[in-house]
Structure formats: structure tokens, C-alpha cells
Amino acid sequence: MAARPIRLIQYGLGPIGAATAALIRRRNGAELVGAIDIDPEKVGRDVGEILGTAPSGIEVVDRLAALPAEARPDVAIHTTASYFPAFASQIEELLDAGLDIVSSSEELSFPWIANPEQARTLDERAKERGRTVLGTGVNPGFIMDALPLTLTALCQETTRIEVRRSIDASLRRGPFQRKIGAGMTVADFEQRMVEGRMGHVGLPESMHMLFRGLGHEMTASASEVRPLVAEAEIVTDHVKVAPGEVRGLEQVLRGSSTGLEIELRFIASLGADEDGDRILIDGVPSLDVSLSGTNGDLATAAILLNAVPLVVEAAPGLTTMATLPIVHAW
């Protein structure tokens, strides 16, 4: 870790980006030196105003090129979009500017199988520039991939991994509640699912990280998603759900290879019965691990910033949580 503070820019000031920027400002050894967002309501304002904290002297700009010369950032924390077509050029631009990058983009968390060409292109660009790119987050990035992989350290044999993540979305931010379909009719939900515009992004990336990390090639997979329907009216700060409308969803991805089965189950709804994660590993020995407290933007902002010192030290290229040393509180 550098003796001088690591100079960071926050690229994207949505709820996660804002939480991360606020955390950067509190963290010893880190300095927020710039903030980028395309939202005209944010551009030109002091970032402290947007975070609801003390003035920062940092004015939000609408693009990387508009950062003041004195910013001289080392690292970008990038929190804009989930899919390669939307974020790839942003990552390239950050690399060309000589920055290491920690991104919350779900497709970046383990892109080698689902988006191999895009992954190779970014990897080459990062190596040319001598910089490192990591996609991480709570999920994908930890609960359904890096953590189960870590737990298999205790196993002589691993034949099945099941991860079940249940989220009570009632207290989550509006975009999250809408992303899980809360307040939609079932017909709308199913239409938007067909269009691929809904639900949790990242189950395939988590699954690929597990299979590849354990030295397996996935040979078959199947996914399903179903809406969870409200029996009574549910009202949150962000949505209103009538009886019979959607209050959330359940997504399952199953994969198999010779000798290993993996099932990843993501459940998020308003008024959920459960809130927590369970990781079951069938093997020698078998393990049963339960977690609570992992739900929320606090943890996402934490893991993005906690990864920074390791990304600064890492070899150039596109890396993943499976190959970095242990990411931990900084």
C-alpha cells in the first residue's frame, strides 16, 4: 500500500456510488479527488451536497476529460451499468487515462466465460496500460462466488455447492425494489423478464467463477425465474404493491459438470420471511454456513473500497476475486 493516500475518483453517483464516495471521504489513506456523473442535476454541484455531507471542494463533472488537471487520480471506483455494451467504453477510457479500476458492473465480475471476447479485449488494454481492472461487489463478487470458493479450502472433495440468498427488500433503495419487479403486474413482470430487463444480474458470473475456480468446465445449465405475488397491500417509501401484484422474485441457476453440481438461488421481495444467506457444500467434509447482515448498500460500498489497495498492488490485467489475495477491511 502506498504511504501517501490513494487518490480516487468516483465514477457514477447513484445510490451505490454516493455511498462509496462518502466512504472514501471517511477512510484514512484514501482521498476523493474527483466525481463523475452524467445526471444534469448533479453536474456542477459540490459532491458533498449530493452526499449530504460537508462541502468537499470537488465539483461533479459529466465526463472523465472534464476532471481538473490537479485531480491526478490513481484509481477509479466505477458504479454505472451492469452490462458490457453500457460500461465497456467507460472502462477503456479509464484505462487509457492510466487508472486502476474497481467496478461494481456485474458482468465484469467473472467475464471469461459469459463474455470472453470483451474480457480479452479489456485484459489486453489493461496490460498495455499497466493497470488492473476488478469487478466486485457483495453479489456477484462475494456471497455466491468468492466466499463459497474460500470455504472449499476445508474440503477434500466438493460434489455440490448450493447458495441461497434471501433479501428482504423492504428497506432497500428504490432502484433495487423496482429491479425485482415490486409493484408490477404479473403480466408486466413476465414481459420484462422475456426482454431481459429485470432481475438480479450476475448469477452466471458467480457460477462460472465457482466452476472455473474448482477446475471444472460447466457442461449444462438451466435457469428459472418466478414472480412472488403479494397477498395483501404493501407500501414502502418507493413503491405500492396491490394484492395480486408482484412483491419480488425468485431466480435460480443450476449448473453441472462431471462431478460437481452448483445451484444459486436469489430471492428478493418486500415482506420476505427470510433475510440472510446460506451456503451448503456437499463434500468431504460437508459444510453448512449461514450469514446475516450482508444485505445492503453499506456492504457493497465497503467491498468496492476495500478491494482498492489490492488492485493497486496487483499485476496488470483484468483480475477477479478468485485470484486476488484476501480482500478485507482497509
Next chain:
Amino acid sequence: MAARPIRLIQYGLGPIGAATAALIRRRNGAELVGAIDIDPEKVGRDVGEILGTAPSGIEVVDRLAALPAEARPDVAIHTTASYFPAFASQIEELLDAGLDIVSSSEELSFPWIANPEQARTLDERAKERGRTVLGTGVNPGFIMDALPLTLTALCQETTRIEVRRSIDASLRRGPFQRKIGAGMTVADFEQRMVEGRMGHVGLPESMHMLFRGLGHEMTASASEVRPLVAEAEIVTDHVKVAPGEVRGLEQVLRGSSTGLEIELRFIASLGADEDGDRILIDGVPSLDVSLSGTNGDLATAAILLNAVPLVVEAAPGLTTMATLPIVHAW
């Protein structure tokens, strides 16, 4: 990871060493090429005989120099002794022979604070030889150190870590049951504790890995140990405990620094009420994690062998679980 199998020797054929040797023989990509033990009852016998498996063609020898020339090992798995005075010369000898080393020696798991001079000496020797040394295991090495450290990836702030490991020793091997005092009188237990010859080894190492990993200097610590006494007779395959005699123990180590408290609690007894681990992290967010299935020699053998490919790839020197990439099933 090398394309050809990694050639391993097993140094120490006690219960853990034997379990590890058996695992090496089953693992694709690994080859057992030698076995060392000082026990005259083992020396000269085929290692398969000692493991209760098929003949291996490998004869147990009593020292490193007695390995046949064709062994040409890459890595030693070392499972002999807990304390530096007993194991340091063995590690040096293995380094001088040009081997990477994964050891179960508890004091080696994070020796930088508790045994700084010995750690420096081994680190220098390993660097001179261009080889890597890792001390690991389930505990120390994972449950009370590397895993809690990994979990703090999700935390913006961490103010307290509590790990509680409860082991039902009824089904464990004899040396383990004796190590926790089972079958002793309370007076004997206390006498042997004073002499430092009993109990779990490794709580300080786990604690130092956590403080150091989180960037803290521990400024105060306190430990306590108490015998757990049998109310009724307990008989296992290895010991017999009369009412009023010791059936196990509870050890606690507490440490603090400015802003961080850590409590590590190890409970092992015959007829325990609990068998599992709990990790509580107070922070932003707070986490509550429970594990079961981590108790036993299966997991210890697993983590020793699972660490091998990473140790082969690691930079020379004395490394720890806090700085290696994720160890996972191989």
C-alpha cells in the same frame, strides 16, 4: 499450476500427516514421492500399509537425507510439531533441499509478532533458497483468522470481532482428546497448563493475523483457560473420564487496540452441547456467521493440500493465509 503433477513428500505421519498422505495419493495433479517419520514402528514400511490403503512403493524413511534420489520432490507437507524450537530446523532443512513447504505447525501460521526473530530467520532462508513457506490449518489458519478477515471485506468499519469455536471431541482422535485434558484430574490439568504443555495452540497467531491484517497494533491482551468437568462418566475409544475429572477445556484470548476489540474462544470437550463455529463482527454493517462441519482432521488435511498450488506459485519467503490468493479445493 504446473502441467506435470506436483511431487510431494509427507513429513510426519501422525494422524494428520497420514490423512494428508492418503489425500495426496487420491488427488489428480499431485504425486506422493516420499514419506518421513521418526517413529521406528513406521520407518522401513510401505506408506500404504500405514495409511491402510494399497501399497505405494514408497518406503517410510526417518530423515530427509534418506529419501531415494529419484524422489525429486517439489513440495513438503510438514506435520510434526507446534512450537518453533521443535520444528524450525526441520523447515530449514526442507528449504535447503529446495522445497516449498506447507506446514501445520501452529506457531508458523502468523509468526511475525509472537516469534519475530524466528520468523525473520526463516523468511530470509526461504528467500535465499527461492522457496515459499506457509503455516496453515483449520485453526489456526482459517476459522479464527483468514475467514473472519475475509468477511470484513463487507464492512466499512470493524470495531469488534468475536470468534467462538465449539468442538465435540467425542469422535476426534486420541491425541486431540488428550490435548484438551480429557481424563485428567483438575489438579493435573492446572499443573500442566502452568507448564504450558496443554490446550489449543494458535490463538495468539490468529489474533495477530487479524489485528495486523486490519492495520491495527494490538496494545493489550488477556487470556484465560478453565477445565470443563464431567458430571457423569464418559468413555470414548481413547479415554475414560470419571465424574469430577476433566472432559475438556475452554480457552479465551481477548485483545484490543485503539478502535478494535477481538475475542477468540476455543471450547473443546467430550459431550459438548455445541459443535460449530460462530463469527460475529460488530461494524458497519455487522455480520453474524455460523459454520458447521469444520471440525475434524478431514478439513485439516484438505486445507494443507489445497494450499499447495498457491504456495508453488507464490513469491519466495515466509507467507501467510492473509497474503495468499484464495485457497480453495484443488
